[in-house]
Amino acid sequence: MKKLIVNGGKKLKGEIAISGSKNVALKVLVAACLTDEEVTIRNVPLIGDVNTMIDLVGWIGGKVKVKGNTITVRVEKIRNTIIPLEIGAKTRASSMFLAPLLCRAKRAKIPNPGGCRIGARPIDRHIEGLRKMGASIVYDSKDGFFHAKTSDLHACTYKFEKNTHTGTETMILASVRAKGKTVIENAALEPEIDDLISFLNSMGGKIRRVGKTIIIEGVEKLHGTSYSIMFDRNETMTFAIASALTGGGLYLSNIDLSKLTSFLDIYRKAGGKWEEENDFIRFYMSSRLLPTDVVTKPHPGFMTDWQGPWALFMTQAEGDSTIHESVYENRFGYVSELRKMGANIDYFDPKIKNADEFYNFNFNPKDNSYHHAIRVHGRTRLHNAVLQISDLRAGATILLAALIAKGQSVLYGVEQLERGYENMEGRLKRVGADIRVKDEN
Ligand code: EPZ
Helix, strand or coil, rough: EEEEEEEEECCEEEEEEECCCCHHHHHHHHHHHHCCCCCEECCCCCCHHHHHHHHHHHHHHHHHHHHHEEEECCCCCCCCEEHHHHHHHHCHHHHHHHHHHHHHHHHEEEECCCCCCCCCCCCCCHHHHHHCCEEEEEECCCCCCEEEEEECCCCCCEEECCHHHHHHHHHHHHCCCECHHHHHHHCCCCCCHHHHHHHHHCCCCEEEEECCCEEEEECCCCCEEECCEEHHHHHHHHHHHHHCCCCCCCECCCCCCCHHHHHHHHHHHHHHHEEEEECCCEEEECCCCCCCEECCCCCCCHHHHHHHHHHHHHCCCCCCEEECCCCCCCCCCHHHHHHHHHCCCCCCCCCCCCCHHHHCCCCCCCCCCCEEEEEEEEEECCEEEEEECCCCCHHHHHHHHHHHHCCCCECCCHHHHCCCCCCHHHHHHEEEEEEEEEECC
């Protein structure tokens, strides 16, 4: 078990190159399994979840070569249609192999997906969509697997009842080679989905988006490609907050601000500033931090993955801020850890009229085991503590807190952080953070 030791309070200064997007990398690795030709993917972050997906591509029969941040994949033939539990359960994206396995081998067996402990995270919406395309899928609670088969996936018009990011992507992957025209309605709008669409079109796919509708003209075959994926919006926001809280000295590169408007709008409201210098963007504070009220929403709303680092940011604002989480049931795993460091945060549950519509997860009025909002009373000076990382984005939040807290903090559960952030220790050390990884055993 590894732990991170951080001596907080240092001013950070220097350049940070933002990595490629985790939530694109995982999906283009699945997309590469839709052709028997060679696919090259550039700007791939070397992180735990990518390694898991590389293992799964190999497991189903693909050959994978990793050279720096470039991955070459070739799945000449599907040799295995069962996704193993111990690998599949590590990341939610493993369920998306349903698409290439059904497309090329007409059958698949996948474990109920895992991912972060931030809510039930079922894949009922994915399954419904695939059934509409002619897949028969049965969940066997005895073995915990979904058993899927099809004579041939066919085109259809399918409207998602509720927004789903990876559900939309699974439908795109399943229909890109399905005979006929598939129309996906109420499709999710995340920019990462559009990057997956461009990737598939570079392989010969015929996919276009009109707002929340995506139209796919099925093609017989997809050919190989060489493609560089977009930047990681979560990592960008994490380092932007890190910069603003540690003296404004970080120069971030490989960012497209046009994909960050919902963050920039609220950051500006809080008094945050940024400037562009050549290819670098520097986030800083010139006056005191102002409290804000945020409701997380699917894109183009304020992204749920940003709410942890934002809560930390608001501990340094003068006054009360609120964050209302509408995408997942249980995304406040970091609150207990910030409280250990002196943060003053309360839970509350806003009264919502049409809760089932308002919440993106499957709302159950009888389930009051989770709180859906927090109030952050700022400003509180944070002090060191021994901390436990519960999930990937909570890890980023707790790491930021340790960087600004007085004294030495110890963070356990570093593996969670490494699932989604490449070499955080090395990159932070290079800009002046006093941080090191220690192996417990
Ligand atoms: C994707 O998760 C991302 N993960 C998440 O990032 C991100 O927070 C989320 O989209 C929103 O943008 C990947 O791309 C691998 P959803 P996903 O389907 O697919 C419920 C990170 O840290 N739901 O839009 O889970 C679901 O439980 C991760 O990188 C169902 O109930 O997002 C959630 O509460 C965290 N049934 C809500 O809907 C379904 O079939 C939104 O899920 C599908 C989803």
